[in-house]
Amino acid sequence: MMQTNTIRAGLFLAAAFFAAPSAALELKETPGIDPTLPPVAERLPSEPLIVDLEAKGRKTGIPGGSIDTLIGRAKDVRLINVWGYARLVGYNEKLELVPDILESFDVEDGRIFTLHTRKGHKWSDGHPFGAEDIRYYFEDIVSNESLTPSGLPPFLMVNGKGPKFEVLDETTVRFTWDEPNPLFLPELAKSRPPFIYRPAHYLKNFHEKYGDPDYIAKQAEKVKARSWAPLHNKKDDMYNAKNVNMPSLQPWVRTRDDSDLRFVLERNPYYHRVDTAGQQLPYLDEVIMTVADGKLIPAKAQAGESNLQARNLNFSDITVLKKGEKQNGYITALWSNTKGSEISILPNLTVKDPVWRELLRDTRFRHALSLGIDRNLINRVLFFGLGTPGNDTVLAASPLYKAEYTTKWAEFDPDRANALLDEIGLTERNGEGTRLMPDGRPLEIIVETSGEAQVQDDALELVTEMWKQIGVKMFPKPSQRDNMRERAISGELLMSVWWGFENGIPTSEMPPEDYVPVHGDRTEWYAWGDYHETGGEGGEKPDWPPAERLVELYKAWLVSRTPEERAGIWEEILEIHADETIHIGLVSGVRQPVVIKGLENVPMEGIYGWDPGAHFGIHRMDEF
Incomplete structure (x- = not known):
């Protein structure tokens, strides 16, 4: 039919x-x-x-005019x-x-x-x-x-x-x-x-x-x-x-x-x-894109040098941007970031070290790490309480959303976390109160950061203090994106911090590829993703039941015929993530500042993301 x-x-x-x-x-x-x-x-x-x-x-609108952006x-x-x-x-x-x-x-x-x-x-x-x-x-x-x-x-x-x-x-x-x-x-x-x-x-x-x-x-x-x-x-x-x-x-x-510093799009x-x-359409004759030092763009936006600016602006810029509104004739809209989490801690489930591999794949261990984090405190300290504490998963704007995906194993419960770690057998501690691993090494987790987002470093500082309460010692390690990837490839990477799922607002019609181990550029399961991408020539075949099931579900999605069939597949994928805490998300729904000066038809409330969204694209910039 x-x-x-x-x-x-x-x-x-x-x-x-x-x-x-x-x-x-x-x-x-x-x-x-x-x-x-x-x-x-x-x-x-x-x-x-x-x-x-x-x-x-x-x-x-009235045709004419231009958009200046940085x-x-x-x-x-x-x-x-x-x-x-x-x-x-x-x-x-x-x-x-x-x-x-x-x-x-x-x-x-x-x-x-x-x-x-x-x-x-x-x-x-x-x-x-x-x-x-x-x-x-x-x-x-x-x-x-x-x-x-x-x-x-x-x-x-x-x-x-x-x-x-x-x-x-x-x-x-x-x-x-x-x-x-x-x-x-x-x-x-x-x-x-x-x-x-x-x-x-x-x-x-x-x-x-x-x-x-x-x-x-x-x-x-x-x-x-x-x-x-x-x-x-x-x-x-x-x-x-x-x-x-x-x-x-x-x-x-x-x-x-005629220039590589000022681009005029007609x-x-x-x-x-x-x-x-x-x-x-479009109403506007031109879009003028001027190159500026990324670190100076928030100050330039505050000075009124941009008609439309979200690129190179972050949540931390909101306070300063709000202060400059009246003097420089712009408004600061706060759109909803569409990432599954603003910050996500990613255990490497294909790490080479066999002791760590067994521990990181133990669901109780990941649950304990998640329960040992006070997300409400992180939300208050870093995001003025404006975000949503919880897991790295789909947001309320997604038709696939269920509240339990956000909250499961995400409450702050250090007593329960300690009990889970004891249940695993990690009962012995050294003189500093740090638990000992099965082979006698102290339970010290190195979490690597790309150095691209100060908020990730700030969050790890808070989590470091929280994990001390459950006998886990964390060492944030500044790195670079390429180095993190290389260490994931070699299996040396133990844990990393990154933004959450790029698409936090999927529908059943969007492929669930970010949520399953099918890409080799993911630090949480590089070897499995590489195996899939290379047709078994590289990486490792998934040997962890949740990962095996995620791949099966992805393959089922690829041959699905109806939206209903695809919605059922998505639901099971999201349930696996909620049950397993594969990503340890911290806070989602963090606001993206959008500076608007002299333009109409730009929504005061919108979504800001790459796919789906195309930044301004889904809101139809040709109508501004």
């Missing part, structure tokens, strides 16, 4: 965000736009995406392609997947995906966008060994097989897999998506199959590329915003290469969204 109806129903659920197309919509020309461009009716798709701002509680490094200019958040399908503020660049999509049996682009849609340079651009990506880039020697990316593979790809007409393509592929649509909605479309009319000039060999040779020589393939890869830049000649579908486009005159008053 086709699931098309389910998806269409999802579109109706999103009606609060989009208005129905109307032939009566009177389009208005954008003031100040280049007069040599075609009129707005010719620049827009025949069925543009019409945004009902009133239904979202926002105002119909970035800590030149390469952060790529964030324009994150914040713009034009995606084939994207998340709305209800975390529903809805068409955006696409006019619609149909899904049959979880494995047949038909994508409909908008008739008349154009790239930022005015060339048509449609099925050919998706075909070029699939057939001429990711299926070409010279350009993609690693083969098709994982989201296009199901049980080792790629899809059958078809062009049905100028605006319609179809991907068909033999089995369900629930990874496909969520991948397209990421803050850094795979961009399964490319401007074929532009990139064909650099492809051996289509381009002039002499022209390709000259262009390759200019950029010191050895052949056509590295030249093509240099030109193919949908994300980093380095190639100013690369056409785009985003609301703002980089068209100048409105895309062919952008596909309009408001109900017939005005083409």
Whole structure:
């Protein structure tokens, strides 16, 4: 049975965000736009995406103006392609997947995906966008060994097989897999998506199959590329915003290469969204991104030098930012951070030391460490009591949330913690009151930090004093991100501190990959993740029952057909985490300051995260 109806129903659920197309919509020309461009009716798709701002509680804007914002490094200019958040399908503020660049999509049996682009849609340079651009990506880039020697990316593979790809007409393509592929649509909605479309009319000039060999040779020589393939890869830049000649579908486009300290991103005159008053989005003509020392950005934001700032601002900056509001004419909104925890202590379950490995995998030991932490005190001391003490897990904003996931084994109960440690057999202590391990070594835990967040170091200082009460001695050890990773790879890392789960607001439709041992860049179970990523050639096969079950559940999610099936899988994954305390989270829901100066339609309450969220993207920066 086709699931098309389910998806269409999802579109109706999103009606609060989009208005129905109307032939009566009177389009208005954008003031100040280049007069040599075609009129707005010719620049827009025949069925543009019409945004009902009133239904979202926002105002119909007046076109013009700019956003000034500060970035800590030149390469952060790529964030324009994150914040713009034009995606084939994207998340709305209800975390529903809805068409955006696409006019619609149909899904049959979880494995047949038909994508409909908008008739008349154009790239930022005015060339048509449609099925050919998706075909070029699939057939001429990711299926070409010279350009993609690693083969098709994982989201296009199901049980080792790629899809059958078809062009049905100028605006319609179809991907068909033999089995369900629930990874496909969520991948397209990421803050850094795979961009399964490319401007074929532009990139064909650099492809051996289509381009002039002499022209390709000259262009390759200019950029010191050895052949056509590295030249093509240099030109193919949908994300980093380095190639100013690369056409785009985003609301703002980089068209100048005149500075690496001040980047001016200009409105895309062919952008596909309009408001109900017939005005083409984005409202703002430009986004200006200026490079500044990251440590100075809070002070510069306080001085009123930014219209919109969240990057390089932290919870600890809120007090200072609030003080400068009246004098410098801005407001400080406090959005909810979407991480599963602001701070998470991660025992390395694949540590090489056999005594530590057995101890860290003993559920009672992790429970004791968790019960030995006064999270309420940490919340009061570090976050003014504004966070939520508890585990590293999904937040209340997630439809998968259950209160017990946050609270289980997370209360402060040193008596119970001590009893659990005694039960394990760690009853002997040295003269300092530190318990002794089974081999006689003192129970001294080295927790490595990346040195990137002072709040993590501050939290560890507090936890050090708390763990003394249960006979556990902790030594925080400053390190670096790369060194921590290397020590995890070698099995030397015992425990680390990091931010919690990146996605604390998942729905059943989002892959649970962060919550299961399938990636080798996780310090809590590097060897298991590496085993999965390398197909058993590296790392270690999971030999701990909870980890084995998590991998089974992930594999079940990858072949699931319905949201109900996926929700059941997610529930068991989250229950395992709550029961096992795999991560020792401290406080979640910590606020992210967002400085807003002279802008409207920026929400005072919002979510701030990478996936899903794209920082400002989910709140639609083109409507600011």
